[in-house]
Amino acid sequence: xxxxxxxxxxxxxxxxxxxxxxxxxxxxxxxxxxxxxxxxxxxxxxxxxxxxxxxxxxxxxxxxxxxxxxxxxxxxxxxxxxxxxxxxxxxxxxxxxxxxxxxxxxxxxxxxxxxxxxxxxxxxxxxxxxxxxxxxxxxxxxxxxxxxxxxxxxxxxxxxxxxxxxxxxxxxxxxxxxxxxxxxxxxxxxxxxxxxxxxxxxxxxxxxxxxxxxxxxxxxxxxxxxxxxxxxxxxxxxxxxxxxxxxxxxxxxxxxxxxxxxxxxxxxxxxxxxxxxxxxxxxx
Numbered sequence: 001x002x003x004x005x006x007x008x009x010x011x012x013x014x015x016x017x018x019x020x021x022x023x024x025x026x027x028x029x030x031x032x033x034x035x036x037x038x039x040x041x042x043x044x045x046x047x048x049x050x051x052x053x054x055x056x057x058x059x060x061x062x063x064x065x066x067x068x069x070x071x072x073x074x075x076x077x078x079x080x081x082x083x084x085x086x087x088x089x090x091x092x093x094x095x096x097x098x099x100x101x102x103x104x105x106x107x108x109x110x111x112x113x114x115x116x117x118x119x120x121x122x123x124x125x126x127x128x129x130x131x132x133x134x135x136x137x138x139x140x141x142x143x144x145x146x147x148x149x150x151x152x153x154x155x156x157x158x159x160x161x162x163x164x165x166x167x168x169x170x171x172x173x174x175x176x177x178x179x180x181x182x183x184x185x186x187x188x189x190x191x192x193x194x195x196x197x198x199x200x201x202x203x204x205x206x207x208x209x210x211x212x213x214x215x216x217x218x219x220x221x222x223x224x225x226x227x228x229x230x231x232x233x234x235x236x237x238x239x240x241x242x243x244x245x246x247x248x249x250x251x252x253x254x255x256x257x258x259x260x261x262x263x264x265x266x267x268x269x270x271x272x273x274x275x276x277x278x279x280x281x282x283x284x
Contacts, residue, residue, distance in 0.1 A: 009036070110146055170238055
């Protein structure tokens with residue numbers, strides 16, 4: 001099935017948000033929805049040190065018991081994953097999604113998502129997974145790798161769903177930023193929302209021309225658009241604008257390896273991703 005919304009879920013507190021945002025996106029895009037649960041099939045139980053004075057028979061007995069433990073662990077993980085997928089499917093059906101699909105795969109999360117990406121229009125993931133520390137502001141290593149390696153738009157979501165009404169994109173007039181605005185304009189995902197374009201910098205003729213182009217591009221595509229040019233610290237300025245205008249989704253561009261490094265290493269965008277309780281759409 002091609003051109004679908006793919007939602008990666010697990011047993012974490014973020015999975016309900018993933019389900020609800022994925023259902024919203026699938027309906028807005030008129031695209032099929034699939035939920036995927038990935039079982040990491042690497043050994044979860046460390047093999048004990050069976051050297052020393054153990055006799056051969058004892059060692060074999062312990063290895064058999066260890067194998068039984070791993071088999072039971074894998075079986076329970078599969079069953080739990082199926083329950084998670086069933087719950088997600090029922091939640092999507094109640095939200096009005098027709099015939100959501102479910103997939104369970106063995107392997108690592110990132111490699112599995114990379115394998116799936118050819119059939120994906122939008123990937124929806126939680127800000128953290130079930131193995132991440134919930135109180136941490138750190139973006140999980142899995143998510144960092146997903147953004148680096150999956151070349152599809154990615155919607156990173158919080159634990160609870162809020163229907164997007166006001167989306168914000170920071171804009172610097174660059175070629176890649178213009179590409180982001182054009183993608184935003186073409187996407188039916190934001191029909192009925194207000195798109196806010198913010199330039200952080202001095203009020204100059206060049207900035208005004210760049211902002212006018214962005215707003216014109218959006219309004220010509222049928223979107224409601226607002227914009228501003230504001231001087232100040234980038235992160236503080238964007239945060240203030242977000243609070244003033246009730247922004248409920250951030251849109252950011254990640255094009256090519258250098259852009260992704262800037263997205264995830266240091267810089268303003270990383271700080272906003274870590275602190276934001278909002279969904280973040282990363283365009284590719």
